[in-house]
Amino acid sequence: MADNSSNTVHLSEYFKVLRNRIGVIFTILILTVVSGWYVTDQVMTKWYTASALIKIAPRGEEAVTTFDGSTTDRPFDQTAFQSESVIMKSSKLQLPIINALGLDKEWAKTIFKGKVDKLTPQEALGHMGQILDISFEHGTSLIKIAADSQDPVEAAKIANAVADQYKEMRDADEATRANGGADAIRDQIAQQQKIVDERRALVDQLRDEAGKQGVSIDPRDNGLASRADTDLDARKRDLLTAKEDADARRVLMESVKDLPDDQFVNTLEALGGHEIPNIASLRTDAFKLESDTDNLLKQGFEENHPRVQALRAELAKTQEQIKDLIAGTRRAIVVDSQMANSRVDLLNKEVEDLTAKTQKDQASQLGPFRDAEREYEKQESVLDAYSVHLKQVIADSRLMVSPVNVISRADPPENPSKPNKFINLIVSGVAGLVFGLAVAFLIEYLDTSVKTMADAESLLGIPVLTIIPNKGGPLPLTPQAARLPHAEGYRILRAKLDFKVQNGMGPSLSMLSGGPGEGKSTTLYNLAIVCAQAGQSVILVDGDVRRPVVHQMVKVPNERGLANYLRNEGDVLEFIQQTALPNLHVLTAGNMEMADIGSLVGEKIRHMLDELKQRYDLVLVDSPPILGISDGSIIAREVDYVILVIQHRRYPREVSLRAKRAIEEVHGNCVGMLLNNVASKSDDAYYYYSNYESYHKKDKKDAARKKKASGGSNGKASVAATRKSDLESEEF
Secondary structure (H helix, E strand, O other): OOOHHHHOOOHHHHHHHHHHOHHHHHHHHHHHHHHHHHHHHHHOOOEEEEEEEEEEOOOOOOOEEOOOOOEOOOOOOHHHHHHHHHHHOOHHHHHHHHHHHOHHHHHHHHOOOOOOOOOOHHHHHHHHHHHEEEEEOOOOOEEEEEEEEOOHHHHHHHHHHHHHHHHHHHHHHHHHHHHHHHHHHHHHHHHHHHHHHHHHHHHHHHHHHHHHOOOOOOOOOOOHHHHHHHHHHHHHHHHHHHHHHHHHHHHHHHHHOOOOHHHHHHHHHHHOOOOOOOHHHHHHHHHHHHHHHHHHHHOOOOOOOHHHHHHHHHHHHHHHHHHHHHHHHHHHHHHHHHHHHHHHHHHHHHHHHHHHHHHHHHHOOHHHHHHHHHHHHHHHHHHHHHHHHHHHHHHHHHHEOOOEEEEEOOOOOOOOOEOOHHHHHHHHHHHHHHHHHHHHHHHHHHOOEOOOHHHHHHHHOOOEEEEEEOOOOOOOOOOOHHHOHHHHHHHHHHHHHOOOOEOOEOOEEEEEOOOOOOOHHHHHHHHHHHHHHOOOOEEEEEOOOOOOOHHHHHOOOOOOOHHHHHOOOOOHHHHOEEOOOOOEEEEOOOOOOHHHOOOOOHHHHHHHHHHHHHHOOEEEEEOOOOOOOHHHHHHHHHOOEEEEEEEOOOOEHHHHHHHHHHHHHOOOOEEEEEEEEEOOOOOHHHOHHHHHHHHHHHHHHHHHHHHHHHHHHHHHHHHHHHHHHHHHHHHO
């Protein structure tokens, strides 16, 4: 048996396998999708889902109505949701719902098919957990309660009952928590009141003890203990201000004391608030005197002129006044800095005295009294805060709304949620596609037929002479159709064999196949057509006396032929008939009786072939399949050439291999093989052979266009002829 290892599908052949098996894949896909739809729609149990939506507040942060009518809305986290989900699925919440709706009895009928009258609480809770789903949207305070049931009304009742029961439970919990909070605050107020009373009694006791020691404390003078502190704080603030002023004056003094007079004056003016009185007018007068003096000198007056000397004397006097003012200002700045430092020293002394006095007071009876009084005031403030908080809690309890708000109640659904037809169809489609692909590749793997030319040549060790495309099937050619592109494969075969007459003898050839139906008779007939049209004289002998078909293709009677010759009823030339093609003659099989089957003998065939080869350029002999019938082996031995015909993807390789071996066993001259009925459009290996038709069509269309352009009034006839030619080309 042939080795199937060479039949393994390689990665580069995947697409070709899919293209060749697309029908199988598509059929399995359709069947799977239809089956999935039927099971979903007719077989599977329908489940309905109803959902209610509620909005809740986290525990301890109940929704409270504000003054503008809005409510608080803070989202809760995953942990808080898990806690509330556990509560909703607890037996404390679900058992009352099961009992109120009678679900334990209803489920006993529908789910458990009446095996029991009533489910146990554990069974009912278990089923409730399976059909109830609690979920929430992250970042919100919304919880979705979804219930599944075979009855849409029951699903809606369960979802609404869970929402109502949970709301009732939360309302009760929040009311208890609010009342408990107010009671706790009242207890704290009572305890704080005792502390306040104790602090008040201590203040009164210290006041009485101070009175016994001769220190009188007026109960209305609550600020006595704080006045010394107030004075001390005031003096500290004054001291701080004085230090800042002294520092500012010191910095001013240090900055301007070494400056020249002009810069000194300009700096004070720039600082603002430190201008020298009358300095501006004096500087203006000095500038005017200098200008007048310069003018007189320019007019020709001498330095010793009285007017010039008078202006000089007045200018000197003014400049002296300016210097005196600047010097006085410098001294004033120094004095101000010294006075500021002195004020700082005085305030330091006062602060020290007040500090000593305050410390002395604290060491006396007034200190403990002041501490006790302050503690009393502190505890009284705490008591007031508790009272305000109690009033707020009472007010909030009056404004409080339910922590659970039902946003939307569940309605009985119209369409089932399970099974999901869309999802099931997608799953069916995917499963069908995967199964179809698996089947396609399995078929391809198990297919041991010949697939490619290289495959055939590697298996049989002989060359592929030509291939015949499968367009229209292996149809017999007519003398007119032999000119069409479909006949190109036969012309290639004729060119490769190059039949020539040698020594006055034409060659004889037969085409054999391993099994019936591989198209050897049609192929031989078509070869005869193209050879006859090439000018060769051809005789076509129908050697298949069991199932003759040649006479049907050439359209001649089959009353007399090879069978008559084998029965010695006349010479072989008497039974040869002319066909419609002048160079083509035929020797039909004739009528062979069942008793004469197997009378084909080599000597008679050899004598017949010798006589025919002397008269014709080519003798073509049709033959039955070589496997299982002896006639094929006889013809293979007697003819000059044998061509093995293999139909593409029809029989296992073993058939073709045994056919070749059968030819070799009778010493037949097998010169090559012909692949018939090849799907050249789907197999990439036959790409070049699939271009026959496009090449010829282009030539014919170009010729038709030229004829139309030059035909004038005969254009319509040319177009019709072109269309007819194209149709005939498509047929073959």
